[in-house]
Amino acid sequence: MVTTEIKKGLANLEVFSATLQALAETDKDLYVVTSDSRGSGKLVPFGQRYPDQIVEIGIAEQNLVGVAAGLASMKKKAFAVSPACFLTARALEQIKNDVCYSDNAVKLIGISAGVSYGALGTTHHSLHDYAVLRAINNISIVAPADNFETEQAIRTAAKMDSPIYLRFGKKNMPENLAPDDGSFLIGKGRVLSEGNDFVFFATGEAVWPCVEAAQLLHEKYNLSATVVSMHTIKPLDTNLIKRLASAGKPVITVEEHSVYGGLGEAIASFMMQEGLHNKLKIVGIPDEHTVHGSQNEIFKHYGLSAEGLMNTAISMIRP
Amino acid sequence: MKTLDTLQLKAKSAEYRSKILKYIYNAKAGHTGGSLSITDILNVLYNRIMNVSPDNFDSNDRDRYVQSKGHCVEALYVVLADQGFFPEEDLLTLCKYNSPYIGHPTKGVRGIEQNTGGLGHGLAICCGNALAAKKDHSGVKVFTILGDGEMAEGSNWEAFMFAAHYKLDNLCAILDYNKLQITAPNAEVMGLEPIDKKLEAFGWAVRHVDGHDIDALTNTLSSLPFEKDKPSFVIAHTVKGKGVSFMENTLKWHHGVPTDEQLQIALAELSIESPNQVPA
Numbered sequence: 001m002v003t004t005e006i007k008k009g010l011a012n013l014e015v016f017s018a019t020l021q022a023l024a025e026t027d028k029d030l031y032v033v034t035s036d037s038r039g040s041g042k043l044v045p046f047g048q049r050y051p052d053q054i055v056e057i058g059i060a061e062q063n064l065v066g067v068a069a070g071l072a073s074m075k076k077k078a079f080a081v082s083p084a085c086f087l088t089a090r091a092l093e094q095i096k097n098d099v100c101y102s103d104n105a106v107k108l109i110g111i112s113a114g115v116s117y118g119a120l121g122t123t124h125h126s127l128h129d130y131a132v133l134r135a136i137n138n139i140s141i142v143a144p145a146d147n148f149e150t151e152q153a154i155r156t157a158a159k160m161d162s163p164i165y166l167r168f169g170k171k172n173m174p175e176n177l178a179p180d181d182g183s184f185l186i187g188k189g190r191v192l193s194e195g196n197d198f199v200f201f202a203t204g205e206a207v208w209p210c211v212e213a214a215q216l217l218h219e220k221y222n223l224s225a226t227v228v229s230m231h232t233i234k235p236l237d238t239n240l241i242k243r244l245a246s247a248g249k250p251v252i253t254v255e256e257h258s259v260y261g262g263l264g265e266a267i268a269s270f271m272m273q274e275g276l277h278n279k280l281k282i283v284g285i286p287d288e289h290t291v292h293g294s295q296n297e298i299f300k301h302y303g304l305s306a307e308g309l310m311n312t313a314i315s316m317i318r319p
Numbered sequence: 320m321k322t323l324d325t326l327q328l329k330a331k332s333a334e335y336r337s338k339i340l341k342y343i344y345n346a347k348a349g350h351t352g353g354s355l356s357i358t359d360i361l362n363v364l365y366n367r368i369m370n371v372s373p374d375n376f377d378s379n380d381r382d383r384y385v386q387s388k389g390h391c392v393e394a395l396y397v398v399l400a401d402q403g404f405f406p407e408e409d410l411l412t413l414c415k416y417n418s419p420y421i422g423h424p425t426k427g428v429r430g431i432e433q434n435t436g437g438l439g440h441g442l443a444i445c446c447g448n449a450l451a452a453k454k455d456h457s458g459v460k461v462f463t464i465l466g467d468g469e470m471a472e473g474s475n476w477e478a479f480m481f482a483a484h485y486k487l488d489n490l491c492a493i494l495d496y497n498k499l500q501i502t503a504p505n506a507e508v509m510g511l512e513p514i515d516k517k518l519e520a521f522g523w524a525v526r527h528v529d530g531h532d533i534d535a536l537t538n539t540l541s542s543l544p545f546e547k548d549k550p551s552f553v554i555a556h557t558v559k560g561k562g563v564s565f566m567e568n569t570l571k572w573h574h575g576v577p578t579d580e581q582l583q584i585a586l587a588e589l590s591i592e593s594p595n596q597v598p599a
Contacts (some may be wrong), residue, residue, distance in 0.1 A: 104433075
C-alpha cells in the first residue's frame with residue numbers, strides 16, 4: 001500500500017515548459033510551434049529565452065500541424081502545442097496524413113486536456129482524443145500522471161524518431177506518485193502500489209484519484225488495491241495487464257475521456273481476447289452531453305473522484 | 320548538369336505524356352487529365368530548376384518538391400523515373416496489389432518527399448520546410464503544385480498567411496490552373512477569381528505564366544524570388560488533358576482511362592511532337 005505522503009507539485013504543463021527550456025539550452029534544433037497558445041501553454045518564458053526557437057502560427061491548428069510536419073521532415077524537433085480539444089479534432093487529418101502517414105516525428109502536445117477547461121463547455125473538452133488517435137497507425141499516445149512522468153515523457157519524446165501525442169491538464173499534480181526506480185519507459189505501465197483485492201488501471205490526471213481511492217479502501221474496508229499508471233495508452237503494455245489481471249481480481253479502468261474508445265476499451269478488448277474474464281468496470285465520461293464545472297466537480301459527478309472510485313470498487317465485490 | 324535545350328525538353332514532355340498514358344492504360348486507373356496538365360511544369364522543375372537528384376536525395380540541402388495535388392502522381396512517377404530515382408519498368412506495377420506505386424505519392428517511392436492525397440496539405444508542409452531552411456541558412460528552395468479545385472480548402476489560406484508573415488521567399492507555390500475540377504469548371508463549383516489579387520493581398524508576389532511554354536516556365540521559375548521577402552505564387556495557365564486532342568478541356572478525362580484504341584490515337588498525336596521518343 002501507498003503510505004508515504006504524496007507531495008503536491010506543479011501543473012504538468014509547468015513541468016513541460018521547464019523541461020523544454022532545459023532541453024533547448026543545448027539543442028538548437030528544438031522548436032516549439034504554437035497556435036496563439038504560448039500563454040495557456042506556459043511558454044512565455046520559453047519564447048523570451050529562445051525567441052528563435054518558437055514559431056507562432058496564430059489560431060490555425062491545421063497549419064500548426066502541417067508546418068510542424070514540415071519542420072520535422074527537415075530534421076527539426078518540432079513540439080506542436082495547442083489545446084488538446086482543437087489539436088486532435090480541428091487538425092485530425094493533418095495528424096493522420098502529414099504526421100503519422102508521412103512519418104514525420106512531430107511531438108503533438110495537447111494542453112488543458114480532458115475536462116481541464118471544464119466550465120468552458122464541450123467545445124473546450126477533449127474526451128475523444130485517445131479514441132481517434134488509437135485508430136491511427138504510427139503514433140504513441142501518452143498521458144502522464146504526475147510531474148515526474150511528465151518530465152520523463154517530454155525528454156523521451158525529444159529523442160523519438162516517430163510521432164507521439166502527449167496530453168496533460170492545468171491543475172497541480174503530485175511531484176511523484178511513487179519513488180523513481182529508474183524504470184520509466186514509454187509503453188510500460190508504472191505500478192504505483194501492489195494490493196490483493198483490486199487492480200486500478202488509470203491514465204493521466206485520473207491516476208491520482210485512484211491512488212487516493214486505494215488509500216480509502218484500505219482505511220475504511222481493510223482492502224488493498226494495485227494501482228497502475230498506464231501513462232502510455234498506445235502501445236498498450238499488454239504484458240503488464242496480463243500479469244496483473246491473471247489472478248482474477250476485479251479490474252477498474254479510469255480515464256478522463258469518453259468511456260468509448262479509450263484506455264478502458266483497449267484493456268477490455270485485450271483481456272477478452274486473452275480469455276481473462278475478470279469483473280471489469282470502465283470508469284470515464286459517459287456518452288451524454290457532459291456536465292459543466294471544474295475538473296474536480298466533473299470528476300466527482302461521473303465517479304472519477306476517490307470516493308466514487310472506492311464505491312465502484314466495493315460494488316464489484318458486494319452484491 | 321541540367322543542360323537540355325528547349326527542343327529537348329519539349330521532346331521530353333511528349334515522352335512523359337506518352338508514358339503517363341501508357342502506365343495509366345496498364346493500371347486501368349489514374350488521374351489522366353491533371354497529370355497531362357502538370358507535365359511541363361514538372362519537366363522544367365526537375366530538368367532545369369531544382370537541385371534534387373538521386374545523388375543528393377539523402378542530403379538535407381536538397382531542394383524540396385511536395386505535390387499538394389497528390390492525385391496527379393502519374394506525371395511525377397514518370398518524371399522521377401526519368402531522373403533515375405527508380406527503374407521505369409517499376410511503373411508497370413502502378414496501382415497493383417502491394418506495389419509502392421499507388422494512386423497518390425508516398426515516401427515508399429524514392430524521390431517522393433511527403434505522402435499526399437488529401438487536398439490542402441502540401442503547402443503547410445512546404446511552409447515548415449521553407450522555415451527550417453531559413454533557420455539553417457541553407458539556401459534550400461521549396462516548391463509545390465496546387466490544384467485549382469484545391470484552392471477552396473481553408474488550410475491553404477492558413478498557409479498563405481503564414482508564408483507571407485514569415486517572409487518565406489524560398490517558397491514557390493505553382494497553381495495548375497486548368498480551370499476544371501471533377502464536377503465542373505471551378506467557376507461553377509467555387510470560383511477563385513481574382514486569384515492573383517487575392518494572393519497579392521495575402522502578401523505573395525504573383526506572376527502568370529503559360530504552363531505549357533517551356534521557355535516561359537523556365538524564365539519565371541529562374542527568377543525566384545519574384546520579390547525579396549515574399550513567397551512566390553505562379554499562376555500556371557494550363558489545359559487539362561494537354562497534348563491529346565480528345566482529352567483537352569474535357570471533364571471526363573479527370574480520371575478517365577483510355578481504351579486500347581484511344582491510347583493508340585493519343586500516342587500517335589504525341590509522336591508528332593516527339594517522333595523518336597514514344598515508347599512501343
